[in-house]
Amino acid sequence: MVSNQIIGDRDTYLTAxxxxxxxxxxxxxxxxRQEQLEQISAAATSRADALLQQQAASQVEVRxxxxxxxxxxxxxxxxxxxxxxxxxxxxxxxxxxxxxxxRLEIVPQARYCxxxxxxxxxxx
Numbered sequence: 866m867v868s869n870q871i872i873g874d875r876d877t878y879l880t881a882x883x884x885x886x887x888x889x890x891x892x893x894x895x896x897x898r899q900e901q902l903e904q905i906s907a908a909a910t911s912r913a914d915a916l917l918q919q920q921a922a923s924q925v926e927v928r929x930x931x932x933x934x935x936x937x938x939x940x941x942x943x944x945x946x947x948x949x950x951x952x953x954x955x956x957x958x959x960x961x962x963x964x965x966x967x968r969l970e971i972v973p974q975a976r977y978c979x980x981x982x983x984x985x986x987x988x989x
Contacts, residue, residue: 879955879966887973888949891942894974898939905932938974945974957981 879887905928948954955964957978964978977985 879969883966883969884949884954887954887969888946890973891946891949895939895942895946898935898942901935902932902939905935941974941976944976959984 945954955969956962957964958976959981960978962978964975968975968979975982
C-alpha cells in the first residue's frame, strides 16, 4: 500500500498526488517497454531463418541490445512499483535518505539519490 511520505524538506516531500503521478509514469513506462519487447520478439520470429541470415550482423546486434536494454528498464520500473506498494519508494538504497522529488520526476525508477548515484558511477 502506498503511504504518504512525510520525509525531508519541501524538495523531497512526496504527497499522495506526487506518488500518483509517479505511479502513472511508471505504469506508462512499463506498458511501453512490454510493447517494445513484444515488437522486437515479433520482428525476430516473423521472418524465416533465411531472411535472418541475410540481415547484417549489426542489425541483429542492435535488436539484441535494444531488447536487453528494454528488459533492464522494465525490471527497474517493476521494482520501483513494488517499492511503492511496500512503502519504501523514494528512499535511497545506499544512504537511506529521501531521493529528491525532482530526481524522481525525471527518473521515477531511481533507486539512489543523486549523490549516491554519482558515487556508484565513479566506482565503475
